[in-house]
Amino acid sequence: MQSFTRGDSKAVWIAVALSVFLFVFLVLPIGKVIYVAFQNPHTGELTLLNFADFFNANLFRQSFFNSFYVAGMSVLLATLIAIPLAYYTTRFNFKGAVLIQTLGFVPLIMPPFVGAVAMVLLLGENGSVNLLLDEWFGFTIPFMTGLNGVILVESIHYFPFILINLSAALNNIDRAMEESAQNLGARGTRLFRRIVFPLAMPGYVAGAALVFIKVFDDIGTPLLLNINNMLAPQAYLRISSIGISDPMGYVISVILVVFSIFSLWVSLQAMRGKDYATVQKGGGGLAKRDMRAWEKTSCYAIIIIILLFVLSPHIGLTLLSFGTVWSFSVLPDGFTIGHYVTIFESASGYITNTLLYAGIAATADVIIGTAIAYIVLRTGIAGRKWLDYVSTGALAIPGVVLGIGYLRTFHDFQVPIIDKPLASWWVIIAIALTIRRLPYALRACMAALQQLSVALEEAAENLGATKATTVRRIVIPLMSGGILAGFITSFATASVELSATIMLVSQESDAPLAAGIYEFMQSSAGRGPGAALGMIAVLIVGLGTYLSHHVIERSKRERESIAVIAEEAKTHV
Amino acid sequence: MSDSQSPVEVRIDNLSLSFGTTKVLKGINLVIEPGEFFSFLGPSGSGKSTLLRAIAGFGPTPGGSIRIGGSEVTSMPANQRNVGMVFQSYALWPHMSVRKNVAFGLEERRVPTAEIRQRVDEALDMVGLLDFAKRRPSQLSGGQQQRVALARTIVVRPRVLLLDEPLSNLDANLRIQMRYEIRALQRKLGLTTIFVTHDQEEANTMSDRMAVLDDGVLQQVGPPMDLYDNPTNLFVAGFLGTANVIPGTVDGGVFRADDGISVVVGEVPADGSALVFRPQNVVLTPAAAPAIDDCARLDGTVVHVEFLGGTIRYLVNVGSHEVLVDEAHQSGIAPVGEGEAVALYVNLAQIVVLVK
Numbered sequence: 001m002q003s004f005t006r007g008d009s010k011a012v013w014i015a016v017a018l019s020v021f022l023f024v025f026l027v028l029p030i031g032k033v034i035y036v037a038f039q040n041p042h043t044g045e046l047t048l049l050n051f052a053d054f055f056n057a058n059l060f061r062q063s064f065f066n067s068f069y070v071a072g073m074s075v076l077l078a079t080l081i082a083i084p085l086a087y088y089t090t091r092f093n094f095k096g097a098v099l100i101q102t103l104g105f106v107p108l109i110m111p112p113f114v115g116a117v118a119m120v121l122l123l124g125e126n127g128s129v130n131l132l133l134d135e136w137f138g139f140t141i142p143f144m145t146g147l148n149g150v151i152l153v154e155s156i157h158y159f160p161f162i163l164i165n166l167s168a169a170l171n172n173i174d175r176a177m178e179e180s181a182q183n184l185g186a187r188g189t190r191l192f193r194r195i196v197f198p199l200a201m202p203g204y205v206a207g208a209a210l211v212f213i214k215v216f217d218d219i220g221t222p223l224l225l226n227i228n229n230m231l232a233p234q235a236y237l238r239i240s241s242i243g244i245s246d247p248m249g250y251v252i253s254v255i256l257v258v259f260s261i262f263s264l265w266v267s268l269q270a271m272r273g274k275d276y277a278t279v280q281k282g283g284g285g286l287a288k289r290d291m292r293a294w295e296k297t298s299c300y301a302i303i304i305i306i307l308l309f310v311l312s313p314h315i316g317l318t319l320l321s322f323g324t325v326w327s328f329s330v331l332p333d334g335f336t337i338g339h340y341v342t343i344f345e346s347a348s349g350y351i352t353n354t355l356l357y358a359g360i361a362a363t364a365d366v367i368i369g370t371a372i373a374y375i376v377l378r379t380g381i382a383g384r385k386w387l388d389y390v391s392t393g394a395l396a397i398p399g400v401v402l403g404i405g406y407l408r409t410f411h412d413f414q415v416p417i418i419d420k421p422l423a424s425w426w427v428i429i430a431i432a433l434t435i436r437r438l439p440y441a442l443r444a445c446m447a448a449l450q451q452l453s454v455a456l457e458e459a460a461e462n463l464g465a466t467k468a469t470t471v472r473r474i475v476i477p478l479m480s481g482g483i484l485a486g487f488i489t490s491f492a493t494a495s496v497e498l499s500a501t502i503m504l505v506s507q508e509s510d511a512p513l514a515a516g517i518y519e520f521m522q523s524s525a526g527r528g529p530g531a532a533l534g535m536i537a538v539l540i541v542g543l544g545t546y547l548s549h550h551v552i553e554r555s556k557r558e559r560e561s562i563a564v565i566a567e568e569a570k571t572h573v
Numbered sequence: 574m575s576d577s578q579s580p581v582e583v584r585i586d587n588l589s590l591s592f593g594t595t596k597v598l599k600g601i602n603l604v605i606e607p608g609e610f611f612s613f614l615g616p617s618g619s620g621k622s623t624l625l626r627a628i629a630g631f632g633p634t635p636g637g638s639i640r641i642g643g644s645e646v647t648s649m650p651a652n653q654r655n656v657g658m659v660f661q662s663y664a665l666w667p668h669m670s671v672r673k674n675v676a677f678g679l680e681e682r683r684v685p686t687a688e689i690r691q692r693v694d695e696a697l698d699m700v701g702l703l704d705f706a707k708r709r710p711s712q713l714s715g716g717q718q719q720r721v722a723l724a725r726t727i728v729v730r731p732r733v734l735l736l737d738e739p740l741s742n743l744d745a746n747l748r749i750q751m752r753y754e755i756r757a758l759q760r761k762l763g764l765t766t767i768f769v770t771h772d773q774e775e776a777n778t779m780s781d782r783m784a785v786l787d788d789g790v791l792q793q794v795g796p797p798m799d800l801y802d803n804p805t806n807l808f809v810a811g812f813l814g815t816a817n818v819i820p821g822t823v824d825g826g827v828f829r830a831d832d833g834i835s836v837v838v839g840e841v842p843a844d845g846s847a848l849v850f851r852p853q854n855v856v857l858t859p860a861a862a863p864a865i866d867d868c869a870r871l872d873g874t875v876v877h878v879e880f881l882g883g884t885i886r887y888l889v890n891v892g893s894h895e896v897l898v899d900e901a902h903q904s905g906i907a908p909v910g911e912g913e914a915v916a917l918y919v920n921l922a923q924i925v926v927l928v929k
Contacts, residue, residue: 455664458631461651462658463678463729473677477668 010468011379014371015387021368022390026435029405030257030397036408037250050247059229060248064255066147067231070222071215073151075208078159081309082207084302085163090170092295093288099303104160104167107310109542111496111514112157113220114534115313117521119153120144120225121326122316128330149225154215156310161214162207169203170196205270213263217256217398220498220514224521231256235400236502244407253401260396317538320531327524339528343536349509350516350533354495354540357426357512361433362491365441366483368434373445373479374471378457388442395439402432403503424506432504433494440493441486448482449475481555485548492544496537513537580608580765581642581732583628588637590620590627597623598635599789605767610759612768612776615786616812624786625735625769629658641732652681657731661738663722665710671697671721672706678729696728697721699758716747723755727762734759734766740775752779773813777801785809803925810849810925817855817896819848828926832893838869838924845926852899854923857887860914868918871896875913889915 040047054060085100094100122128123143130140143152173196181195219232228237235252242248291299321339323332343350372387394402410422422428452475460470476483498514505511511519513533520530583605590598598620605611613621626632628639630651639647646654665674675696679689697703700720710718719739726734736755740748756779759766770776776783777797785792785800785808793800793809804810807818821830823845829835836848856865864870873891885908887898896917900908909915 453662453664455660455662456666458629458651459658459660459664459666459725460677461631462629462656463725464652464655464681465677466650466652469681474666478666 011375015375015381025431029409032409033250033253033405037254041247050251054251063229063231063234066229067216070147070150071212074154074215075211077155078162078211081159081306082162086166088299092291104163107157108160109545110538112153113224115317116153116221116224118316118320119313122312126328131330150222150227153221158211158214161210165203165207169200173199202270206267209263209267213260216259219400232400239404249404253404256398256401264396317531317534321535339532342529343532350513354513357430357433358491358494360430361494362487364434365437365490366487369441369445373449377449391442392439394435399499403500426510429501429504432500437490437494441490444482444486448479452478481551485551488544488548492541495540580763582607584640586638588635590635597789601791607765608763610766610781612780612783614776614783619786620789621769621786625737629656629735630654655731656733657726658735659722659726659739663718665718667710671708675725675728692728696724700724715743734764736768738769815852816849819894834892836869839921841926842928844928846929847927849925850919852897855898856918857898858916860916865918868920871917875909875911878908878911
């Protein structure tokens with residue numbers, strides 16, 4: 001549909017305001033970070049010296065290697081978890097499919113750092129499992145020792161990205177693809193290698209690239225597991241201990257951004273033009289068959305083992321939040337609700353801060369997201385697509401980098417009336433969360449608007465409504481499902497965001513939930529209350545995820561009848 | 574709708590429009606008379622919908638001028654034009670009830686609530702859907718949705734009614750019924766109406782006059798039967814039905830086909846370039862049968878005979894041309910056989926000579 005050329009003047013002003021916002025709070029801070037990384041800290045001239053210093057320092061070389069190693073191994077382990085699960089659901093008539101769907105969902109409702117400490121207590125050197133293993137069999141498994149801990153925690157949290165992408169890719173392969181290969185004589189592993197594997201590959205690579213970058217950028221998990229010699233934690237530690245003038249934090253930031261962009265690029269390349277939606281009419285996924293008895297047994301065994309690992313952070317966190325003392329024992333010495341009482345008495349500030357910040361961020365996200373979606377899809381403003389590109393570009397910016405950028409850019413910007421630097425005013429946390437969650441909210445709004453036929457808006461204008469009235473009475477009500485889902489997702493994920501906020505919390509009273517959990521978990525006395533706070537975080541995210549899923553499903557159903565008519569209209573043109 | 578205004582004229586002068594570098598409308602000149610039911614007929618991509626949307630104020634601002642009831646609207650925003658448009662997809666708002674949908678335009682015009690209620694009832698009654706006022710559009714059948722879309726448009730008493738392929742989403746029987754309903758409604762309201770369709774039968778049965786469009790150019794304008802009988806170019810001749818075309822030149826008052834046969838067709842313009850006649854206007858006789866008066870005669874051989882049901886269609890080779898002849902089938906009478914030599918007669922009044 002062609003763009004409108006009439007009545008765009010208000011939209012132009014909104015587009016200008018959005019551009020300014022994105023420039024000040026995304027482009028400028030990141031530009032600053034990159035600039036400082038290439039700047040001689042003493043003379044101010046442009047140089048590669050900082051990068052030379054970085055690679056000459058043993059600690060940084062090791063951090064670089066460790067981050068790579070951890071991210072790579074996490075992808076590998078996540079793949080090993082995801083492949084059997086994807087395989088069972090797509091190739092067999094398997095009654096446990098519900099179990100697998102749960103598996104693909106449960107890890108996503110808890111940010112990895114929240115469960116990290118609890119996993120040490122369950123799986124660590126002196127944790128429940130190893131105590132039992134030692135007692136019964138006389139050996140222990142170093143699940144959580146050193147980098148292993150980070151790899152295990154990250155992979156059981158992020159494998160759903162691979163599972164979801166891989167399952168979708170496998171489900172999209174038409175049975176006829178496989179059957180025609182069989183018809184031409186291919187079978188067994190050769191069939192898998194030449195047909196199924198290449199068709200499923202793009203989905204897998206897209207998922208794997210996402211996992212890689214999530215792990216590469218994660219700051220909370222290594223810090224809580226006391227692993228400091230990785231890139232993201234080093235960036236945080238350099239800035240927080242040495243100060244914002246230390247160039248190493250910026251060098252690391254540039255490296256993180258480069259790898260983020262690279263991974264996103266790989267993920268996009270993998271999907272581009274290879275979106276093998278090969279299912280034809282009357283087709284549908286690969287041929288499924290019933291399982292033999294032994295297959296079923298081993299299938300359940302594997303799923304239960306994976307399930308136990310996946311649930312270990314949740315089990316551990318629950319035990320920890322209700323436990324009294326838990327050290328060198330299989331289970332806590334006793335149980336209490338004391339930690340919950342403690343946090344509601346003394347730490348409720350974290351919760352109210354979180355509701356405030358995440359509320360502001362999610363509201364701003366859906367407003368900005370709706371505005372950008374409308375401008376991009378419904379107006380002819382020159383350069384409008386850049387609003388989309390720049391907002392989506394926030395995906396490639398790790399939270400810690402954004403945090404450092406804000407500190408550097410806004411530390412000498414005094415907010416009038418409040419009379420303190422913008423970088424240490426709580427509002428900057430809400431802004432950081434807004435930018436971080438914007439790509440997701442924007443996609444939800446874009447999808448919602450794309451599903452709306454332009455004729456619905458034209459009909460309103462035809463009956464005398466102005467653009468503004470049309471947006472208010474037609475566009476927004478019909479987008480409400482998508483907007484609400486975007487709001488809830490933004491809210492839920494913003495409430496547990498740690499990486500950007502940890503850099504920007506300047507005083508205890510401004511700290512949100514994630515920072516609170518992090519603070520509590522640092523000391524052994526604080527673990528109980530920290531776990532209780534963690535449970536609240538899980539509750540918020542879990543509820544949010546459920547609600548947004550529910551909202552999306554409902555609005556999908558409501559739209560269906562209308563979509564059918566629109567579809568028919570298309571086929572007649 | 575007792576106090577409907579008097580119908581207005583739509584005048585389009587030298588209208589052109591491009592999407593990017595693609596010219597979609599190329600200098601359209603057209604006057605649609607007050608109260609007329611007028612159709613834009615053309616294949617997809619001909620520009621007919623674009624022209625309708627330009628009248629409604631959608632799409633890029635065109636060059637040239639559009640005047641409705643004498644007032645210039647070419648660059649007026651869509652929401653100020655007061656032209657009622659019924660969309661192909663109906664564009665009913667799924668989040669509003671039928672009543673809300675129909676009331677929308679009146680609410681935008683700040684009509685008092687009591688009057689809105691009364692006028693919405695009137696409009697719904699007119700399309701026979703008063704009992705469905707509380708339903709959501711998704712709870713209605715396609716035909717009912719179509720009627721709601723009509724009611725929503727006419728309730729605001731637009732100056733002109735624009736219908737963009739409104740019947741294309743209905744099944745065949747309903748489509749025929751809606752033709753009559755729309756036409757009856759239009760007569761009752763006396764509204765100047767423009768109807769876009771790619772279906773010539775729809776255009777023929779409904780229109781007072783119609784315009785045939787192709788490739789962004791107005792090919793011919795007139796009452797449906799006129800266009801069928803007297804097409805002025807090959808496109809119109811072929812688009813409105815099956816036509817026999819024999820290209821050639823006029824030489825000393827005689828039409829000479831491009832394969833050399835001359836056809837006596839009476840007075841022909843010197844720049845004649847083709848003969849056009851309809852298959853059902855051709856009389857097929859055995860070669861030896863007596864001549865028919867006032868007719869042009871063509872000699873040929875039957876190469877193919879098709880039984881179509883009510884009609885028998887002959888394919889006859891005349892020189893290097895193929896001529897189709899449709900003859901009503903009389904039960905029990907065998908058609909002329911393939912390979913037989915025949916004479917074809919076409920009444921001179923039924924032959925159209927196209928000029929260059």
